[in-house]
Amino acid sequence: MKRPRLDVNLEELDQIIERGTQAPLSELESEKLKSALHALAGMLAKSRTTEKTKNVLEQPETPAPENDSEPPSDKTPGHGRNGASSYTGAKTIDVPHPNLHAGDACPGCEKGKVYPQKEPRTLVRIVGQAPLAATVYELDRLRCNLCGEVFTAEEPEGVGPEKYDETTAAMIALLKYGSGMPFYRLEKLEHLLGIPLPASTQWEIVEEAAEVIKAARDELVRQAAQGEVLHNDDTSMRVLRLAREPSDERTGVFTSGIVSTKQGQKIALYFTGRQHAGENLRDVLEHRVAELGAPIQMCDALSRNTPKLSDGAEILLANCLAHGRRQFVEVAANFPEQCRYVLETLGEVYKYDAEARAGKLTPVERLEFHQRHSGPAMQQLHQWLAAQFALKQVEPNSGLGKAITYLLRHWKGLTAFLREAGAPLDNNLCERALKRAVLHRKNALFYRTLHGAEAGDLFMSLIHTCELANANPFDYLAELQKHPTGLASNPSAWMPWNYADTLARVGLS
Numbered sequence: 001m002k003r004p005r006l007d008v009n010l011e012e013l014d015q016i017i018e019r020g021t022q023a024p025l026s027e028l029e030s031e032k033l034k035s036a037l038h039a040l041a042g043m044l045a046k047s048r049t050t051e052k053t054k055n056v057l058e059q060p061e062t063p064a065p066e067n068d069s070e071p072p073s074d075k076t077p078g079h080g081r082n083g084a085s086s087y088t089g090a091k092t093i094d095v096p097h098p099n100l101h102a103g104d105a106c107p108g109c110e111k112g113k114v115y116p117q118k119e120p121r122t123l124v125r126i127v128g129q130a131p132l133a134a135t136v137y138e139l140d141r142l143r144c145n146l147c148g149e150v151f152t153a154e155e156p157e158g159v160g161p162e163k164y165d166e167t168t169a170a171m172i173a174l175l176k177y178g179s180g181m182p183f184y185r186l187e188k189l190e191h192l193l194g195i196p197l198p199a200s201t202q203w204e205i206v207e208e209a210a211e212v213i214k215a216a217r218d219e220l221v222r223q224a225a226q227g228e229v230l231h232n233d234d235t236s237m238r239v240l241r242l243a244r245e246p247s248d249e250r251t252g253v254f255t256s257g258i259v260s261t262k263q264g265q266k267i268a269l270y271f272t273g274r275q276h277a278g279e280n281l282r283d284v285l286e287h288r289v290a291e292l293g294a295p296i297q298m299c300d301a302l303s304r305n306t307p308k309l310s311d312g313a314e315i316l317l318a319n320c321l322a323h324g325r326r327q328f329v330e331v332a333a334n335f336p337e338q339c340r341y342v343l344e345t346l347g348e349v350y351k352y353d354a355e356a357r358a359g360k361l362t363p364v365e366r367l368e369f370h371q372r373h374s375g376p377a378m379q380q381l382h383q384w385l386a387a388q389f390a391l392k393q394v395e396p397n398s399g400l401g402k403a404i405t406y407l408l409r410h411w412k413g414l415t416a417f418l419r420e421a422g423a424p425l426d427n428n429l430c431e432r433a434l435k436r437a438v439l440h441r442k443n444a445l446f447y448r449t450l451h452g453a454e455a456g457d458l459f460m461s462l463i464h465t466c467e468l469a470n471a472n473p474f475d476y477l478a479e480l481q482k483h484p485t486g487l488a489s490n491p492s493a494w495m496p497w498n499y500a501d502t503l504a505r506v507g508l509s
Contacts, residue, residue: 012032013032013033013036016029016032016033017033020033051325051326051329053340053343053344053347056329056332056339056343057332057336057339057340057343084122084124087124088472089472090124094120100114102114102115102116103115130190130193130195131171131175131186131189131190132168132171132172132190132195132197133195134195137155137156137159139152139153139154139155140152140153141153164205166209166477166478166479166481166482167474167478168205169205169206169208169209169477169478169481170209170473170474170475170477170478170481171474172186172202172205172206173206173209173459173463173477174463174473174474174477176202176206176440176444176456176459177436177440177456177459177460177463178436178459178460178463178464178473179439180436180439180440180442180443180444181443182199182443182444183199183202183203183444184199185443186199186202187199187202203452206455206459207455209477209481210454210455210458210459212480212481212484212487213458213462213477213480213481213484213487214458215487215488215491216462216480216487216491216494216495217458217461217462218491219491219492219494219495220267220269220461220462220465220495221269221284221287222287223260223267223492223495224258224260224267224269224284225260225284225285225286225287225288225289226260226262226288226289226292227260227261227262227267227295228261228262228263228295228296228422229260229261229262229295229296229297229298229422229423229424230258230259230260230261230281230284230285230295230296230297230298231257231258231259231260231261231297231298231299231424231427231429231430231433232256232257232258232259232277232278232280232281232297232298232299232305232430233256233257233277233299233300233305233427233430233431233434234254234255234256234257234276234277234280234304234305234434235254235255235257235434235437235438235441236252236253236254236255236441237253237254237255237272237437237441237446237447237453238253238441238445238446238447239253239272239273239446239447239448239449239450239453240446240447240448240449241448241449241450242274242449242450243450248274250274252274253272253273253274254272254273254274254275254276254277255270255271255272255434255437255441255453255457256270256271256272256275256276256277256280256281257269257270257277257430257433257434257437258270258271258277258280258281258284258430259429259430259433259468260284261429265469265497266429266465266468266469267465267468268433268460268461268464268465268467268468269284269457269461270436270437270456270457270460270461270464271283271457272437272447272450272453272454272456272457273450273453276304276305277299277304277305278299278303278304278305278306278307278308279307279308281297281305281307282307282308282309285307285309285313285315286310288313294314294315294316295315295316296315296316296318296416296420296422296423297315297316297317297318298318298319298320298423298424298426298427298429298430299317299318299319299320299427299430300319300320300323300427301319301320301323301406301409301410301413316416316420316423317413317416318413318414318416318417318420318423318424319410319413319414319416320414320426320427320428321346321349321414321417321425321426322425322426322427322428323426323427324406324407324410324414325342325343325346327402327403327406327407328342328343328400328403329343330399330403331399331400331403334399334400335399335400338388338394338400339400339403341384342381342385342403345377345378345380345381346381348374348377349370349374349377349378349425350425352369352370352373352374353366353370353374353417353425355369356369356370363421363422364421366421366422367417367418367419367420367421367422370417370418371418374417374418375418378415378418382408382411385404385407385408386408388400388401388404389401389404433464436460436463436464437460440456440460459477462476462477462480462496463477465496466496469495469496469497471496471497471499471500473496476496476499479494479499479503480494480499483506486502486506
């Protein structure tokens, strides 16, 4: 409901507030002060947790026509809880019937025979446990009272010579670099649980493990260089002790994220230092086989994200459509109608891309699909954007003018999905990967040294690649440490997507 307009000046507001400290305000004064506060609140930008068009423009969802019947859902209605099959990391225990076996007489009717059902009844029981547990072995010692020789009991089988086994390093790395728990927080938690583990000891454990499994990260870099699409971006990072060259004028420190995709397989890489994302991508592409064609690079339009390649090397540049869309999201409150048109047009393109994914189209089929459906919409949008300046409908220096200029300036890269098979619409895949580095920065605040940053990058690369490959990162990190010889001799057989098959072969041999 609109409030009546009241003329209020700052001097009058000051007088009202001063009188309010001495005596109750009159009804007119209260109304003026309330109107001023409401006007101020209305000028503030409302907080948003999403950039969906309906929330940006505060428009209600379009109701479905009454005569249209909703298509049947593929999901089976249920209670919403996780079934037993969802607990892929749980230990499975078969419980046989204590009295009955296949072929026994039925104790109910005493006429038929009982046989196993196809599916057993499942029970899920969850228990709590500490991230790290310790076991103290007290070995008996006996001493001869004549010769003085001491006889000590043998260590139990499977104990091992090391105080910290492979699972210790895997869990610490997963908590630190996968979940953002700093060493000192884990130290405090373990102290409360009766397992003292200083932060310095935790670092020594993961540092030693990083040296053992470094070959796996190096193989990820080599395979990522052969990708069809490479996403890259960076975020700021802090390294306390970082030696600078006298000629180095660059003061910033960054963590670059690179996600390489090839035939549905995804590899995530992290690099922390003074280099920008484009320079790190250049270093990765040095491992690319020369016979392969030019890959597609997806990034936002910052020049530091584009690599300066050596002579003869080529790359197909695609820019992030989500970044271009965000330019209009930020000014939608001031230019609602113009931004509505742009956002709805881009929303139509994203709808077609979702249909292509749902139909599991090949890259070539997806390209033809976008050319047929998204091409006309994007062409019409380009004409509209150019007309805003040609007809002087928009001031170039305004927020809307700058948003339009961004799209027009980078139109070729933003529409690469209409020319190149497999080109994505946006760089959201890399943006999500960089959240792991942002989480570390938010919780741990910094890396102490560049050596520590390199260890963090190694573990983040392996952990997030496991996540993209639907592999268990805890098991993977532990198995890499248990088989250092096999990893060093054939690292390609110890990737997150095939290490389980390698373990099966090792077990059979």
